[in-house]
Amino acid sequence: MRLLPNKLQLDILKRHVGPFVFCFCTLMFLLLMQFLILYIDMLIGKGLPLGVILELIVTNLASMVVLAVPMAVLVASLMAFGKITELNELTALRAAGVNPIQIISPVLVSAVLLSIFLMWFSNDILPDANQRARSLFIDIRLKKPGFDLKENEFYEGIDNYTFLVKKITNESDSLHNVTIYQHPTRDRKEAYIKAQNGRLESEQDGQTLTLFLNNGSVLRKLDRRQKGKLIDVFEETKFDRYRISFDLSDLAFSRSNPADRSRNDRTMNIQAMSSVVDSLRNQIENQREQIIENNRYIYPTLSNQNTGKKREPHLNRNRVDTTDIPYYSTYLALQHLQSKNEQQRLHDIALMKLRNYKSFVEDITQDTQWRLEKIAQYLVEIHKKFSIPIACIVFVLLGAPIGMYTKKGNLGYAALIGTVFLTFYWISIIQGEKMADRLFISPFTGMWISDIVLGLVGLILVISISTPFQLSKLWNSSD
Incomplete structure (x- = not known):
């Protein structure tokens, strides 16, 4: 039994290296640009050291790697196998008695190894990188508290509070025409707070954020019993000065000992x-x-x-x-x-x-x-650490036969076809995650349905191109 690839299989692998590296770097660049566009306003005007900005970018690159590798595998497979067919090399190989499955098998083995690597990366490297990135975001936010607030936009960056500010003076973190909705919790009732102006300050310990408000009112919701029934009563209180302190100790940034900080589903391993x-x-x-x-x-x-x-x-x-x-x-x-x-x-x-x-x-x-x-949120993350790496195998099964059928090995065709399948895949992943988090479907279904569907399509195409079997024979035989 031959374990090492022959010269033909090595040549097929070499043809994948160039397109894979090019596609991977291109996708990483696009994802990085998207990240910078989203957060460029958070990094400008903060007086941050260059090292902190670079560390923030590097820690966010880990999550981009997990997304870019499967996409690069699909585009590289489409380009490499499309070029083989375009140059009539597949016809010559078939004439020489070489089955297309022998051409696909080394790439498939490489995809399996790449999937194993991504599983390890997602479980051992990605959680720590996400935790560091999360800590850096919090550290930047505390450096200038009013930083995340935007004029005439709802802000929910602090748990159990929703902010709406009409005008912000960035130089002094002064807020004007402030409206705050205090969400109900087990310890307090909901309340609506309005003030003409205010300011945000961060304490020296970096774990407390204080909001000082001037000239406003608080509308609280109280529960009262009347004739044995519980009714809602609202009480309004005027104030000249009002202070709200937000405890950020659970999210406090501590670069000296990151293990002491709390973690969520995105920053934990399996x-x-x-x-x-x-x-x-x-x-x-x-x-x-x-x-x-x-x-x-x-x-x-x-x-x-x-x-x-x-x-x-x-x-x-x-x-x-x-x-x-x-x-x-x-x-x-x-x-x-x-x-x-x-x-x-x-x-x-x-x-x-x-x-x-x-x-x-x-x-x-x-x-x-x-x-x-x-539980559903944690199970979604557990399944995601397997389903996305397995997509490398799925995309080889899908990209190899489609590339052979298209007979086009240029980047344009590969990008166009890859965009269609990748759009379907990522929409399925995103919507499956949302539905699983809301308990509409199981976490397994939400994270694996796209892999299963595209994997079955790929298997059918591989069987079709490697054997005389054709799907149309099923319908003809039934007639």
Whole structure:
């Protein structure tokens, strides 16, 4: 069994190197330009050292590599195999008894090795690079707090707050005509804050951001009970000066010890995310058992009720107070009580406990829903670390036969065809991630559907070009 490639296969591999390197560098340049266009306004006027800017660019290059490599593989396959067919070399090889699968196999093996490399890169290198890039962004933001705010645009860079500022004086970080929406959390109600002007300041510790507001009002939402029903009440308070402090300790930049900073799904490896998923699932299971085992809401009791005696409510003829005669109820528990007052008390207690139990279940349901969404987010990232590298294999299966069929090896045809398939692939990945995060589909489906579809198409095309089998024979035979 021959393990090393022959001269023909080595020649095929060499023809891929040039287009792959060219496409990879071009795509990296385009992705880098896109990054700079998006964040150039964040880097100008900050007085940042050149080394910090270069470090920010380098750390963001890691995520670009994961995207650019599969795209370069597809375009390189289209160009290399298209050039082979264009020069009639494929016809000569077939005449010499060489099957096209022998030409594709060394490129396919190289794609497998490249996929393994990308899996390692995505799991071991990319999370740390994303964490460094995230820390640098936060460090830049704290250097000049009003930096991310833009005039007449909603800003949600700080958790649980939405900002809208009409005018910003960049030199002094002064804000004019400020509107802030404070999102409701477990610790506070929602509120609407308006002020004529204000300013943002960063504390020396770099972990606290303080907003000073002047001449405004706060509209708070309060809960009030009226006739046993919970209603919404709004309270407005005027102020001359108002201060809000934002705790950024979880996101505080510490270049000396980055391991101490918190991480999210984009900055964790597979092992860490799997551990978080297991922990969340255990919490969900504990909550489920808590609902099943929590009986204190279900069984109402009367403290002065003697449950050891069996009482017949309708047989006591010595009762003087006829207004307290128990009424007949279809509920067995109420039939064993001797007075209407006891029945009413038990009814009220049972209703109160059921309402408390309903509130208890609703709280656990919301917590469970949040945990399920977090699990989905982590699973999406885990599957993504495999599905995108596997795309290298898929794109070889797809690009090789299509290049042979087109018989065009120039960059124009390869770029045009590659754009069609890459657009489909990345739209599927992006939309699949969004739908999986919202629990509409499973994380596996969201991340693998495009690989499966394009992989099947590629396999069919490879079989079609390497064997006498044709799909049209299936329809002809059925007729």
